[in-house]
Amino acid sequence: MRSHFCGLIDESLIGQTVTLCGWADVARNMGGLVFIDLRDHEGIVQIVAEPSDVAGNAEVLAVAAQIGYEDALCVTGIVRKRESVNNKIRTGQVEVVATKIEVVNKAEPLPFHHHENPGEDVRLKYRYLDLRAPEMQRKMRTRTKLVATLRRYLDERGFQDIETPILTKATPEGARDFLVPARMHPGEFYALPQSPQLFKQILMMAGFDRYYQIARCFRDEALRADRQLEFTQLDMEFAWVDEKIVQDTVEEMIREVFKEVIDVELVNPFPRMTYAEAMRRYGSDKPDLRIALELVDVAELVKGSEFKVFTDAANDADGRVVALRIPGGASLSRKQIDEYAAHAAKYGAKGLAYVKLDEAGAINSPIAKFFAEDAFQALLAAIGLKNGDIAFFGAGAYNKVSDFMGALRLKAGKDFGLIAAGWAPLWVTDFPMFEWDEEEQRYVALHHPFTAPAVDSIDDLRANAKAAVSRGYDMVLNGNEIGGGSIRIHSSKMQSAVFELLGIDAEEAQAKFGFLLDALKYGAPPHGGIAFGIDRIAALMAGSESIRDVIAFPKTTGAQCLMTGAPSEVPDKQLAEVHVRVRKE
Missing domain, CATH: 2.40.50.140 (Nucleic acid-binding proteins)
Structure with a gap:
């Protein structure tokens, strides 16, 4: 035409x-x-x-x-x-x-105009109209170019594009599985894959050496701006490698892709930081290095105070007392300070102490009365508080304090215009192997149960499980985790020991992962890999704050497709064919 x-x-x-x-x-x-x-x-x-x-x-x-x-x-x-x-x-x-x-x-009168700013629900209901907009066309073309460039890069370097099953076995770890009833096996279910993790490890044991796949993955979990029920990742695995080989290879790939797709040159090499350092300095395992603000540990300086919230945390081996100085923050009103406290509460804070130093040097703080004058001045000096600044304090369990103070740091960076222009990539390494789940009273894997520990001895791992470090690594860009991976366990005995520490007994391990444990017995090579979030990278490249802008047909935060009306009820006759009955409350 x-x-x-x-x-x-x-x-x-x-x-x-x-x-x-x-x-x-x-x-x-x-x-x-x-x-x-x-x-x-x-x-x-x-x-x-x-x-x-x-x-x-x-x-x-x-x-x-x-x-x-x-x-x-x-x-x-x-x-x-x-x-x-x-x-x-x-x-x-x-x-x-x-x-x-x-x-x-001829078009009938439209529900919205591209030159307007309709609400997201309207845009998603009439997605076919929303996608016509030049800005949406640009974002989707950026995604297309990203995927094509990744494929070309990997194809030229001998990686094999291999598809893995969509209908697979349910796993007991990680997010909730989406289950699919098996019509030919009454009472049994397939699961949609949360990732191709076990299949790509099996491929390494099968001798394919270097694998990749643009894989569709599914997780039945709460949605937000950077998370969907179904998403796309670049999945990769390498045989006969250590951390450095994997990291160097994919770092070069990401640099070349950013240069080709959006003409951005990322720093070479990417800086590296341990998980412990990232949490200590930034309160996050995916810190945005464009924000110069850092957390300052002050536990030793507050132990002698009369403020019980501080002293309890300071004298607890698993506690933390930390301060965040915000330059120019003394301009915050009491109402705005309360808004910061409410923001911190979303991440677990029970309260938020502060010290303001006005332009004349006068102190405004509800906690000053709990300190001797010289001790309080020493505290302010350690924080580096200057006239016109404010400092917020967090106290409590180490991880919880790190979480809410890290969230506060991001809010302050945005509110006060402290986010530098440009791109700040980072490798975060040496993650804890396990974290303790108070509710279930057992260890859970911080990454996943197939990540190798940074020890060779099973006895050492069992004796020091709480402090054990994994061989996991994440690639972070501008405060977003865009890729995560690890060196995998390639010993059947070590894998069984990790399952045991995670509360998975031998019978359950055999039922769930027997095929993996068997495969590890027959000359499994050392191997490792990484997976990159295509949606997140595309959103960053397109300058969008939400991955929904680079997904053609995304779900809402309520896990619905407004355009098609999914999810929807299914007739009883169709349910009967797959041996399922719905029990309504």
Whole structure:
């Protein structure tokens, strides 16, 4: 139907006849002259409908005068140079004088206009209209280019693209599985994969050496701006490697991809930081290094105070007392300070102490009365508090304090304009092997139960499980974890020992992971890998705060597809075929 794309019409085509297809973005009837901005996925070009003695077609102007927003059109015309150049668009040097306009499909009045800012629920309900918008087209094309560049990079380096099953076995660790009833096996279920983890390890044992897959994964968990029920990841695995080989390979890949897709040069090499240091300095295992603010541990300086909240945490081996100085923060009102306390409470804080030092050096603090004068001055000096600053304090269990003070650091960075421009990549390494789950009274794997510990001896691991460090690593970019991986356990005995520490007894381990334990017995090579979140990387590249903007048909935070109405009820007859009955409360 068309000879050219709208957004690719340029001066080289002046004098030529072209046929274009697209949507009417804007139609301006000037009375005897109609201008139409015709839009397709490549961009916009101006169409001009002039009186018949110029265009040579008496019907063109009449048709053009009736065109409305988002009408689907097919336009034939002659390219000419514009009198008034529009440097804001790629085709701004030229226009097309219409000789024929066909309204292929007249659009009814739309529920929203692209030039408006409708709510996200409206955008998702009419996603097919939302995706037509030039900005959404740009974001989705960024994602397409990202995936194509990753594939090309890996194909050129001998990685094999191998598909792994979508219908697989339910696992007892990690997020909740999506379950699929097995019609031919009454009472039994498949699970949709949370990742291809075990299959890619099996592929290494099968001798494929270097694997990748653009994999669809599923997790039945709460949604947020950077999380969906179904998502896409670049899954990779290597045989006969250690951490350095994996990290160096994928770091080079990410640098090349960012350069090719959005012309950004990332630092070489990426800095490295241990998990312990990241939590100590930033309160996060994915710190945004564009924000210069750091946490300051002050437990030793508050042990002698009369403030029980501080002294209890300071004298607890698993406690923490920490301060965050915000330059210029003395400008915060009491209401704004309460808002900061409410924000910290979302992450577990029971309260938020503070010290303000106004421009004249006067102290405003509800905790000053609990300190001797010299001790309080020593505390302020250790924090580095200056006139015009505020310092917030957190006290309690180490991990909880780190979490809410890390969240406070991010909020302060945004509120006070302290986020530097540019890109700040980082490797975070040496994660804890386990964390203790108070509710279940057992260890759980911080990454997953197949991550290798940084010890060779099973006895050492059992004796020091609480302090054990894993061979896991995450790639972080601007405060987002974009990739996570580890060196895997390649010994059947070590894997069984880890299962045991996680509360998975031998019988359950055999039932759930017997195929893996068996495979590890037959000459399994050392191996490791990583998985990158395609959605998160695409969102960062596109400059979007939500991964929903780079997913064609995402779910809402309520786990619904507003366009199709999923999830929905299923007829009893269909449920009976898969041996399922719904029990309503």
